[in-house]
Amino acid sequence: xxxxxxxxxxxxxxxxxxxxxxxxxxxxxxxxxxxxxxxxxxxxxxxxxxxxxxxxxxxxxxxxxxxxxxxxxxxxxxxxxxxxxxxxxxxxxxxxxxxxxxxxxxxxxxxxxxxxxxxxxxxxxxxxxxxxxxxxxxxxxxxxxxxxxxxxxxxxxxxxxxxxxxxxxxxxxxxxxxxxxxxxxxxxxxxxxxxxxxxxxxxxxxxxxxxxxxxxxxxxxxxxxxxxxxxxxxxxxxxxxxxxxxxxxxxxxxxxxxxxxxxxxxxxxxxxxxxxxxxxxxxxxxxxxxxxxxxxxxxxxxxxxxxxxxxxxxx
Amino acid sequence: xxxxxxxxxxxxxxxxxxxxxxxxxxxxxxxxxxxxxxxxxxxxxxxxxxxxxxxxxxxxxxxxxxxxxxxxxx
Numbered sequence: 001x002x003x004x005x006x007x008x009x010x011x012x013x014x015x016x017x018x019x020x021x022x023x024x025x026x027x028x029x030x031x032x033x034x035x036x037x038x039x040x041x042x043x044x045x046x047x048x049x050x051x052x053x054x055x056x057x058x059x060x061x062x063x064x065x066x067x068x069x070x071x072x073x074x075x076x077x078x079x080x081x082x083x084x085x086x087x088x089x090x091x092x093x094x095x096x097x098x099x100x101x102x103x104x105x106x107x108x109x110x111x112x113x114x115x116x117x118x119x120x121x122x123x124x125x126x127x128x129x130x131x132x133x134x135x136x137x138x139x140x141x142x143x144x145x146x147x148x149x150x151x152x153x154x155x156x157x158x159x160x161x162x163x164x165x166x167x168x169x170x171x172x173x174x175x176x177x178x179x180x181x182x183x184x185x186x187x188x189x190x191x192x193x194x195x196x197x198x199x200x201x202x203x204x205x206x207x208x209x210x211x212x213x214x215x216x217x218x219x220x221x222x223x224x225x226x227x228x229x230x231x232x233x234x235x236x237x238x239x240x241x242x243x244x245x246x247x248x249x250x251x252x253x254x255x256x257x258x259x260x261x262x263x264x265x266x267x268x269x270x271x272x273x274x275x276x277x278x279x280x281x282x283x284x285x286x287x288x289x290x291x292x293x294x295x296x297x298x299x300x301x302x303x304x305x306x307x308x309x310x311x312x313x314x315x
Numbered sequence: 316x317x318x319x320x321x322x323x324x325x326x327x328x329x330x331x332x333x334x335x336x337x338x339x340x341x342x343x344x345x346x347x348x349x350x351x352x353x354x355x356x357x358x359x360x361x362x363x364x365x366x367x368x369x370x371x372x373x374x375x376x377x378x379x380x381x382x383x384x385x386x387x388x389x
Contacts, residue, residue: 122354
């Protein structure tokens with residue numbers, strides 16, 4: 001059984017977080033992951049505080065295990081969401097797409113365990129100083145918003161510059177990924193793409209089909225020109241945005257308009273032409289839909305086997 | 316004084332001529348993205364021994380220098 005200090009700090013059985021994915025990570029998936037011994041996360045996405053409050057309360061109806069909320073700091077409702085987190089006494093918060101310091105000043109003294117997603121060592125040091133319970137080092141193999149560094153390069157550098165435990169994210173979908181992350185110094189993993197194909201994941205069946213059909217070369221990053229690059233599966237929309245980005249006669253506003261609402265179109269409507277199907281580079285390793293409990297148990301059984309066998313072939 | 320010190324560090328960080336950095340220069344003018352700003356601010360903190368509050372309202376050199384002054388006087 002793999003047990004790390006992440007398990008003790010967060011109060012979970014397996015050191016695995018389910019990624020906070022907008023329009024994907026709602027209460028049913030979060031509860032399933034938490035009931036399976038991991039940390040389920042509800043995405044606050046760009047919705048208002050009352051949406052989050054409803055999701056938290058619905059989640060509590062179907063799990064008594066710890067679960068968390070992921071706050072997208074670029075959301076226009078971030079301040080409102082931060083307040084709901086305090087009022088609802090959420091036990092764990094992960095943050096992304098910005099610096100969480102202003103909110104950590106209230107969350108940390110309230111006993112909320114804050115685990116920011118960081119794309120660089122400077123931000124890791126900053127959030128540690130601000131009271132982070134752990135840090136998620138996310139490489140650009142991940143789906144959704146991405147930084148520049150890969151998981152392989154980022155994780156050991158973050159591990160070396162902070163003293164709190166590090167959770168590796170980006171490009172992890174099986175036991176090999178977990179074992180590799182642990183060898184880089186991580187004490188936990190966060191997986192998003194693998195949980196897109198959890199039975200309990202409520203996304204449109206077309207989204208799951210696209211992930212299951214993905215090949216190694218099927219993800220692409222769009223939005224670099226806008227300053228917030230996003231990794232998704234190739235489709236007509238990603239091609240269109242890619243072309244617009246290289247066309248200097250197209251304004252940034254036109255590109256923004258083209259992408260607006262596209263994640264909802266993918267996750268809710270299953271719009272294979274105009275939706276943005278966010279997924280990580282590891283999507284091709286996801287071959288079947290399974291309950292979250294089986295996904296987690298299998299990943300950790302494989303990791304444990306690999307880590308114990310390592311000693312037999314390393315002389 | 317603080318502006319000159321920060322401009323020097325920034326010029327070194329970006330490999331640009333220090334004379335091209337003015338108090339009113341925005342991070343965008345200087346081609347600094349959010350990761351660059353976080354990295355630069357950590358360097359400034361280490362060099363000056365201060366903790367600087369950083370939020371999205373800090374978008375130019377002048378605002379950054381003000382934050383550093385506040386931190387030094389805190």
